[in-house]
Each structure stands twice: as structure tokens, then as C-alpha cells.
Amino acid sequence: MPRPRQPLLNRRRIVDAARAIIDAEGLTALSTRRLAAELGVQGPSLYNHFATKGDILDAVADSVTATVDTSAFGALDWSAALRHWAHSYRRALAAHPHIVPYLAQGPGRRPAALAMADAVYGGLVRAGWPPARATHIGAALRYFVTGSALGSFARGFSDDPDLYLDHPHLRQAHRLAGHQHSVDEGAFVLGLDALLHGLAAEYDRIVGPALQTTDG
CATH class of the missing domain: 1.10.357.10 (Tetracycline Repressor, domain 2)
Incomplete structure (x- = not known):
């Protein structure tokens, strides 16, 4: 089968994309619709990996803390x-x-x-x-x-x-x-x-x- 045009969605890709949006435009710029568009997927796909937007924010925050x-x-x-x-x-x-x-x-x-x-x-x-x-x-x-x-x-x-x-x-x-x-x-x-x-x-x-x- 041909390879997908986009890499398979995973938690790491979601967190990296969410963090990039927040870094560039602030917390209020992040929405699941915006995040899904950045990743080239449909919004519901995100919920296969995170139950809520709050869970995504928690993961972004923790990715920053992990560098300390x-x-x-x-x-x-x-x-x-x-x-x-x-x-x-x-x-x-x-x-x-x-x-x-x-x-x-x-x-x-x-x-x-x-x-x-x-x-x-x-x-x-x-x-x-x-x-x-x-x-x-x-x-x-x-x-x-x-x-x-x-x-x-x-x-x-x-x-x-x-x-x-x-x-x-x-x-x-x-x-x-x-x-x-x-x-x-x-x-x-x-x-x-x-x-x-x-x-x-x-x-x-x-x-x-x-x-x-x-x-x-």
C-alpha cells in the first residue's frame, strides 16, 4: 500500500504542534479545530489520543517541565x-x-x-x-x-x-x-x-x- 501523505498521528506530534501554536500566538490561539488543521487531520482524530483540550495543555506544559x-x-x-x-x-x-x-x-x-x-x-x-x-x-x-x-x-x-x-x-x-x-x-x-x-x-x-x- 502507498505510504500516507502525512505521518501517522501520535501524542508527540500533537504536543509539538500545540506547543508551536502557543509559543507563536499564546494560549488563547490554541483550539482543537486549529490544532487539527495544523496537523492536517479531522478534529475527532485528536480525541483518540487526548480526551480533552485540557489534557493537551497538560501534555504541552509537561513537555516544557521535562526539559528542566x-x-x-x-x-x-x-x-x-x-x-x-x-x-x-x-x-x-x-x-x-x-x-x-x-x-x-x-x-x-x-x-x-x-x-x-x-x-x-x-x-x-x-x-x-x-x-x-x-x-x-x-x-x-x-x-x-x-x-x-x-x-x-x-x-x-x-x-x-x-x-x-x-x-x-x-x-x-x-x-x-x-x-x-x-x-x-x-x-x-x-x-x-x-x-x-x-x-x-x-x-x-x-x-x-x-x-x-x-x-x-
Whole structure:
């Protein structure tokens, strides 16, 4: 028999196509009709692989989370592991900013998201953090990273210098958008450093400096 003109439909093709639509145009651009058209199939074909549009969104979100590197937990001390994870997490979200609001809702039943949460929590508990504190730390870092990926501080300012004439402390604010990467990256590094320094002091207080080694 002749080969089909389109590759056989599967979950991977559906997720890749849905993610491409979201990356290009945002969450509101995704519909099952639009997705089916992009794939060259009829809408009902999608439901052989996903029961609902929400399931497709979950799979797209999880495909982004799956790119986050959690391998430092168990290989580095807890602070270095958190730093490595936070940078990897931010890179993953920055590559797909339109899915961030959906990801921010929590892991739900998504396998990669649950695996990431398990790696972070497990690494912190193995390092000596009390379970409740490990939960707080994972949540705090997630809030910080997700917030940093929701938008650009620098890009939020207009490049019109006249806009700031009545704001004497913002006379150079029109230059911020032109330095977006350095401003936003610098803010992220500064905030992460502050969080980790504060956590190190908390660790010494409630666990003790003698356990500040590796997770293994």
C-alpha cells in the first residue's frame, strides 16, 4: 500500500504542534479545530489520543517541565543544587513564556512536574532540611522562578524619555528596554543569591553547618 501523505498521528506530534501554536500566538490561539488543521487531520482524530483540550495543555506544559534539569540534587550540596535547578527552570520557561501562566497552576497529575517536585523535595530532605521547610523552599523557589518568567521588568518601560519628565528618579528609565537582558538577568541572579544566602543562614540555625555537604 502507498505510504500516507502525512505521518501517522501520535501524542508527540500533537504536543509539538500545540506547543508551536502557543509559543507563536499564546494560549488563547490554541483550539482543537486549529490544532487539527495544523496537523492536517479531522478534529475527532485528536480525541483518540487526548480526551480533552485540557489534557493537551497538560501534555504541552509537561513537555516544557521535562526539559528542566534536576540532576544536581544528589550530586551537589543543597544550595548549589537549588541554584542549578533554578537557572535550568528559568531557561525552560523563558523558551516558552506563553505556557507559564498554565504551568503556574501547579503540577496536578503531570508526570514530569511531579518528578521535578519529587527531586527537589527529596534532595532537600536528604540534605537535612525538615520536611515542612523543604516544602516551603521548593514553593518559594518556584514562585520566584515562575514570577521572573511571566514578564520582563525592563521591557515594561517605554522608550519615550518625555514620559518620565515628572518622575525625577526615573529620568533614565527610557533606557531600560534597550538593556533588557542585562537588567532582567541581573535581577534574577541578585534575587536568587539573596534567597540562597537567607536559606543558608536558616539551615545553620535549624540543621547545623556540619551537615552542609552533599545530598548523597
